[in-house]
Amino acid sequence: MxxxxxxxxxxxxxxxxxxxxxxxxxxxxxxxxxxxxxxxxxxxxxxxxxxxxxxxxxxxxxxxxxxxxxxxxxxxxxxxxxxxxxxxxxxxxxxxxxxxxYIDGYALSEIIKRMYEQQRHIPLNEVVRIMTQVARALDTIHREGYVHRDIKPGNVLIQKEDGKAYLTDLGITTDAQTMVSGAGTIAYMSPEQAEDGMSDHRGDIYSYGIMLFEMLARQRPFSAAPGSSGRAAEQSLVDQHRESPIPNITDFREGLPPELNDIMKKALAKKAEDRYDSILKLAQDVHEALRPLLNQDMQDFTQITHLAKLQTLTTPAIDLGGNDRSGRMWRIIALVAMVALAVMIGGVAILNNNFSNAMMTPAGVAFVAETQAATTTSVPPTETETATATPTSTETPTATPTLTQTPTASPTPTDIPSLTPTVDDAVAAATVAPSPSPVPNLAAEAVSYSLVEGMNALAEPDNYAQLMLDTSPGDEMRYLRLGLVDGFRIELDIDNDDMGMIERYGIAFRMRDPDNYYLLRIDPVLNSWSVDKIIAGDERPEVREEGSFTTNDDSHVTLTGLGNIFMIKIGDSDLIPYVDSALPQGSAALWLSASGPIKLDALNVSLLGQDADIAQAIAPTPAPGIGDPYRYLREDVNRLLATNNVATSSVNCPEYIPVYEQLTRHQQSRSEDVQSLAQQIADAGQFIYTRCQAESPNAPLAFINEGQGYIDWEATLRAVLSQIQSDDETT
Incomplete structure (x- = not known):
């Protein structure tokens, strides 16, 4: 140990x-x-x-x-x-x-370290794959108004199976107005962040630029003064970030296009206002400069993703020391199962630095046999030039944040890439092409298991008397009792008499959480449909698929999904296919935009494929889905608190009475916790309701003389909110 x-x-x-x-x-x-x-x-x-x-x-x-x-x-x-x-x-x-x-892989810092030791470069295709995935993750953070503050190779993980990149260590991610003193890593820190702890999204872009420089060149553009250590080395790095000119990256690696020099100078500009304003624009410009050197499958920036499939390496490793300009080497690598990952030394557990186990894989053994003679004794630079061990991506800075308000605008990205994985064309160029993946069987004869139907299919029913959905509060998403599954079939039949109130309707599916899912929308007036990809709460309109349909019954829709293939049928329309693999599993919800309550004639949820096989063996209880069981109760508690005027110890009775009366709806909740908390609120506020009804149903009423009862009522409401928040944080 x-x-x-x-x-x-x-x-x-x-x-x-x-x-x-x-x-x-x-x-x-x-x-x-x-x-x-x-x-x-x-x-x-x-x-x-x-x-x-x-x-x-x-x-x-x-x-x-x-x-x-x-x-x-x-x-x-x-x-x-x-x-x-x-x-x-x-x-x-x-x-x-x-x-x-758990990411079965390795930190990007380990890849760079090993490349440095072997005096080799990460192939350009893999540089672009990694940088593009990280840019998309960082763009999501920036679009939400946050700043990561510690972008570095140690905080990027590469999955062994397919080369998928993950950004991690979000411990000091804050909004742009928060000053975090001492946070981050000096070797990658922007001049303004090093100076006073303040940095907006352009500080992350600077750190990303340093990391990108290191991926391409095997070393960072700045290093501490020779012989310095400790605080002196850190100050030397800070001074260079602030004052030293940015070296040409073409001086560090042969064959790079000269356009990269200007791109890196803009990314690493000393002043934030002179840098890129969008991380995606920076990644796009790098891709455009490198595009002539990349494989065919890497030509479209929006389609770049991790590798579709990797196979076990069975032939001797390829010499990666030569120029990779032609792409021929990577076609060979595709043939022998993407030696890129063999070059990256097999795999270790999330943040693990133990490469000995990786060397026991066929890829690892082949790589070692081929590279032993090339091992050098040179020491790679460390992130601060003072530590002897390469930092791992579990590092979490221990700085204490202090709040300082500064007017900074949230970034506006100029492009949002697709997250749709594509099959690497290099595999297709191999001498022996792999067999195509079988198309999932979505026909009626596919294995099916009827999971739940009718009112029981809803995670949060409005009532148990009839299958009715009340959309008047503007609540468009109604979660279904479907766990995180692959194969599913959802059949929805809306009462014909209510179709006139519907503007649009549809189904959210493959919901990983309330912010990541596909959304099928149907417009019964225009006879049109669309499927959007929602990632981190944002629609991706550039990857929307849409079309029109012809049917005699637009009140009935069936959506079926298995693997990456989905089939839509609206009434008696032709089948509408949709193909995407970004979200492999998920729950589902109904989506309704209507002017009033909508009655459903039928609602059925079934499982397909392997999920159906498992269900037939264990007869599962339908899952609660990903709905928030507390959301309606939370709304009611906040509305009750809003009726209270603490300064005058009075309650606005006309607003209090209707909210109190609807507390009974929570007794229909599937959650016993919701039922219990709602009863506590009703019991604590009964005397207020009684007095409001009797004395002042149309005006505020003072409760100065109620003493402890009035105090206990407010305390109960706040305690319930605290309990809800506590449950949210532990689920």
Whole structure:
């Protein structure tokens, strides 16, 4: 066991420990400034997770727990295919931890380090693949008005299976108006961030530019003065970022186009206002400059993604020391299962620096055999020029944020790329073309399991008397009781008498969470349909698919999905296909835009394919879906609090009475917690309702003489809100 593992383990978390009776820690992965990371499996289930613990020495410091919780919140709110997926944040008396996806891969910093040791360059195709995925993740952060503040190779993870890139370590991600002193990594930090801790999205663009320079050149543009160490080395780096001219990147790698020099100078401009304003524009310009040197499948910037499929390397490794300008080398690499990942040294666990296990894979063995003679004794530069160990991407700065308001505008991206994966054309160029993937069977004879129907299909029914949806509050999304599945069929039949009130309707599907899903919209007036991809809460209009349909019954729609193929049928229309693979699993919801309550004649949800096979074996209870069981109760509590005038100890009775009366609807909730909390509110506010009805139904009423009862009522409302927030944070 290495020193880092020894330093991390304690009586609560160590290899073999069972956490909260739910997760077994199977391996130590790595550690950073504030956290220790373990690989874990859920008891009784095979799915692996990464669990990140706040180090024991920091657990008694409330402000550091807030930083840790902030990372969890950011991972939840900034959901994106290239940001590590978050599951839960748990804060116990003895420890705190974040549960996230386990990425079977390696940090980009390790790739760069190994390339430096072997005196080789990362192939341009892989540079562009990685930089494009990271740019999309960072663009999502910027579009939400946040700044990452610590972009560096150690915070980018590459998945071993397909080369998918993930941006991680969101612990100091804040809005642009927040000053974070001492946060970030000096070697990648913009001049303004190093000076006073203030930085907007253009500070991230600067850090990304340094990282991109390093990916292309095997070294950063600035390094500490020779012989310096500690604070002197850090100050030397700060001074160079602020004052030294940006070197030409073409001086560090043969064959790069001269246009890259100007692009890098703009990305790394000393003044923020002289830099790119959009991370996607920077990535696009780099792609355009490198496009003549890239494979055929890399020509369209919007279609660049991780590799579609990798196979086991069975032939000797290719010499990667030559020029990769022609792309011929990468066609050969495609034939032998993308040696790019062999060059990147197999794989390690999320943030793991242990390459010995990777060397036991066929790819690793081949690579070692081919490269042993090329090993050099040169030492790669470290991120601060003072540390001897390469930082891992679990590092979490320990700076305390202080709030300082500065007027900065949120970035406006000029382009939003598609997230649709494509099959690498290089594979098709191989001597022996792989067999095409079978098309999923969406026909009626496919394995099917009827999961739930009627009112029981709704996660949050308006009532149990009839299948009625009230859209008058402007609530368009109605979640279905469907878990995160692949194969599904949803049949929706709207009462013909209510079709006149519908503007548009449809189905949200493959919902990973409320901000990431596909959305089918149907316009019964124009006889048109469209499917949009919603990523991080934003529609991607440039990848919208749409068309028209002909039918005698626009009140009935069936949506079927399996794998990456979806079929839409509206009434007796022809089948409408939709193909996309960005979201492999998800839940579903009805989407309605109408002028009043809508009655449904039928609603049926079924499972298809493997999900149906499993369901037939275990007869599952329909899942709650991804709906928020507290959302209506939360609204009612806030509306009740809004009726209270603390200054005058009075309640606005005309507003209080209707809200109180509708508390009974929560007794229909599927959540016993919602029922219990709603009853607490009703009991605490009964006396206010009684007096308002009797004494002042049309005007505010003072409760000065009510004493403790009035105080307890308000305290109950705030306690319920606190309970809801606590449950939100632990689910």
């Amino acid at each position: 290495n020193n880092k593992a020894l330093a991390c383990q304690n009586e609560y978390y160590h290899v073999g420990a069972i956490i909260d009776g739910l997760y077994e820690l199977t391996d130590f992965v790595g550690s950073g400034g504030m956290a220790c990371v373990y690989r874990a499996v859920e008891i009784g289930a095979p799915h692996p997770y990464a669990i990140k613990f706040l180090k024991a020495e920091y657990h008694n410091q409330a402000y550091l727990i807030r930083f840790f919780q902030n990372e969890a919140s950011n991972m939840r709110d900034l959901a994106h295919p290239n940001i590590v997926r978050f599951y839960r944040f748990v804060n116990k008396e003895q420890y705190s931890y974040i549960i996230m996806d």
